[in-house]
Amino acid sequence: MSKExxxxxxxxxxxxxxxxxxxxxxxxxxxxxxxxxxxIEKGLAAGMNEVGVMFERGKLFLPHVMMAAGA
Incomplete structure (x- = not known):
């Protein structure tokens, strides 16, 4: 599996x-x-950025953001 x-x-x-x-x-x-x-930088932080975008668009709610951050 490649790094990407x-x-x-x-x-x-x-x-x-x-x-x-x-x-x-x-x-x-x-x-x-x-x-x-x-x-952290290219995997986990990128995922959290996407969670933030989804939250802003109303596709995720605060509990999902908190669960993602906890993970």
Whole structure:
């Protein structure tokens, strides 16, 4: 799996708002040798940005944003 695919998987995991999915994706990325800073910046933060956009558009509500942030 390429880095870009891994970052997409991390982002999707955050958007899912499921902590166990996020943890599994992070562990998978770490296992592939991706640096923690890249995991956060290009995967998790990108997912949170998308959650913010979805919230602004009314597609997600505050509880979803809080669950995503908690994950």
């Amino acid at each position: 695919e891994m970052f997409k998987e991390l982002s999707d995991a955050i958007i899912s708002c499921k902590k166990d999915v996020v943890i599994a994706a992070v562990n998978k990325a770490k296992g592939q040798g991706i640096a923690p800073a890249e995991i």
